[in-house]
Amino acid sequence: MVLPRIICAISGGVDSAVAALLLKRKGYHVLGIFMRNWDVRDEIGHCTVDEDVKYAKRVCSVLNIPFREVNLVKEYWSNVFMPTIEEYENGNTPNPDVLCNRHIKFDSLHKKCHRLFGDDNFIVATGHYAQTTFGERVLKENMQLEFEQQLLMSVDKNKDQTFFLHEVALKALLHTYFPVGHLHKTEVKEIAASSEVDFTLERKESMGICFIGKRNFSDFIQDYVPPKKGSFVCYETGRIMGEHSGYYKYTIGQRTGIGGLSDAYAVLHRDVVSGNVYVVHGMDHPALYCQSFITNPARWISGVPDSIKNGESFKCKFRFLHREPLVECEVIPFQDDGRLLVILQEPQRAITVGQNAVFYSGDQCLGGGRIDDLGPSTLECQERGQLNFTTFRKNPDRWRRLVNNYGEKLCPFPKSGLVYNSQATNKC
Numbered sequence: 001m002v003l004p005r006i007i008c009a010i011s012g013g014v015d016s017a018v019a020a021l022l023l024k025r026k027g028y029h030v031l032g033i034f035m036r037n038w039d040v041r042d043e044i045g046h047c048t049v050d051e052d053v054k055y056a057k058r059v060c061s062v063l064n065i066p067f068r069e070v071n072l073v074k075e076y077w078s079n080v081f082m083p084t085i086e087e088y089e090n091g092n093t094p095n096p097d098v099l100c101n102r103h104i105k106f107d108s109l110h111k112k113c114h115r116l117f118g119d120d121n122f123i124v125a126t127g128h129y130a131q132t133t134f135g136e137r138v139l140k141e142n143m144q145l146e147f148e149q150q151l152l153m154s155v156d157k158n159k160d161q162t163f164f165l166h167e168v169a170l171k172a173l174l175h176t177y178f179p180v181g182h183l184h185k186t187e188v189k190e191i192a193a194s195s196e197v198d199f200t201l202e203r204k205e206s207m208g209i210c211f212i213g214k215r216n217f218s219d220f221i222q223d224y225v226p227p228k229k230g231s232f233v234c235y236e237t238g239r240i241m242g243e244h245s246g247y248y249k250y251t252i253g254q255r256t257g258i259g260g261l262s263d264a265y266a267v268l269h270r271d272v273v274s275g276n277v278y279v280v281h282g283m284d285h286p287a288l289y290c291q292s293f294i295t296n297p298a299r300w301i302s303g304v305p306d307s308i309k310n311g312e313s314f315k316c317k318f319r320f321l322h323r324e325p326l327v328e329c330e331v332i333p334f335q336d337d338g339r340l341l342v343i344l345q346e347p348q349r350a351i352t353v354g355q356n357a358v359f360y361s362g363d364q365c366l367g368g369g370r371i372d373d374l375g376p377s378t379l380e381c382q383e384r385g386q387l388n389f390t391t392f393r394k395n396p397d398r399w400r401r402l403v404n405n406y407g408e409k410l411c412p413f414p415k416s417g418l419v420y421n422s423q424a425t426n427k428c
């Protein structure tokens with residue numbers, strides 16, 4: 001049996017440096033690979049990639065492992081950056097890190113490795129905080145064995161990155177190892193501090209979108225998405241509250257500064273056609289809460305769950321933002337193409353079309369889908385006699401039918417202690 005080659009994806013940060021260090025300490029022969037995904041400079045001619053690559057080279061040099069750089073700029077541009085920009089243009093909120101894992105780190109990089117070595121007998125190790133049920137066995141044994149094939153959360157629940165990995169194909173995960181997934185970030189830092197890769201601790205933790213350098217996101221995106229000016233419009237009264245300089249600067253649920261007004265207004269919807277941003281009065285307004293949504297065809301890491309195959313619903317937990325707590329939900333097969341209707345145990349604030357809905361059973365990340373349409377808001381449910389579904393919904397008729405079919409589950413009666421009691425129903 002020929003053991004696989006081990007490639008460690010080295011970013012220049014502490015997590016992948018410690019991943020490579022641990023592999024070395026275990027006696028594996030490791031090759032360090034740096035991916036150049038972005039080469040556009042900011043207005044001061046700065047490109048963070050240049051600094052990253054220096055650190056990545058230094059990690060490989062102190063660990064005495066060969067270093068290689070691969071260029072994935074084109075792949076990143078067409079599979080991550082452009083789809084992200086298109087989503088913004090359509091008024092949605094995409095997640096470039098999910099796309100980057102699926103298309104770049106766990107696809108293009110694997111294809112590069114295949115080309116470099118001429119076969120698939122390799123494992124790519126990364127510094128992600130996640131685990132699998134096969135983990136190190138794929139290094140020690142061989143990949144044909146019958147493993148239970150699951151993606152699991154990291155032991156460090158604050159750092160867990162399974163949310164960003166839920167679209168990665170199982171085939172790629174079977175060529176992957178996460179050497180720091182069983183550690184807490186504090187332990188990773190301690191290991192780094194007492195080793196030859198201690199200099200990686202100087203580096204700032206990467207936050208979300210990695211390519212924008214020192215600029216803030218709304219300045220950056222202006223270079224790519226034409227700013228569409230419009231008005232702030234009160235959702236409940238239709239009153240024009242003020243003007244804004246570009247709708248993509250606002251995310252759903254965000255507090256807006258409307259010129260001259262001291263009260264808090266939260267963004268409810270961005271209308272790409274008119275450029276208008278609809279707001280509600282108060283940050284906890286019941287129009288911001290929603291208990292159901294439909295996803296695009298879901299991707300399941302270890303195959304489609306049996307209940308979905310049998311057309312039955314199942315209960316699990318759901319997360320729609322990386323750090324949000326998990327929420328109990330019921331997943332209902334909605335259409336044969338894999339679309340799901342998801343009903344949450346409690347209404348959640350600011351669920352947004354374009355975001356990813358990721359499903360968990362215990363520590364296992366099952367997979368997920370992109371949120372495609374939102375069900376009735378808590379405000380609409382309060383006013384159930386006059387649910388009109390005209391606003392911001394792709395298919396109001398569908399929701400009317402679903403409310404008829406699922407009644408209480410989609411539009412429960414107000415309960416005490418929840419947002420229903422919010423006093424923020426003042427109209428603007």
Ligand SMILES: Nc1ncnc2c1ncn2[C@@H]1O[C@H](COP(=O)(O)OP(=O)(O)OP(=O)(O)O)[C@@H](O)[C@H]1O
Pocket residue numbers: 008009010011012013014015016017033034035036037052105125126127128205206
């Ligand atoms: N440009 C890159 N080249 C090679 N590998 C990369 C690159 N960027 C990220 N990775 C790999 O993906 C992993 C996760 O990256 P991410 O940016 O999400 O996390 P991170 O916690 O900041 O990791 P690190 O501390 O290693 O930078 C990294 O640990 C590394 O293995």
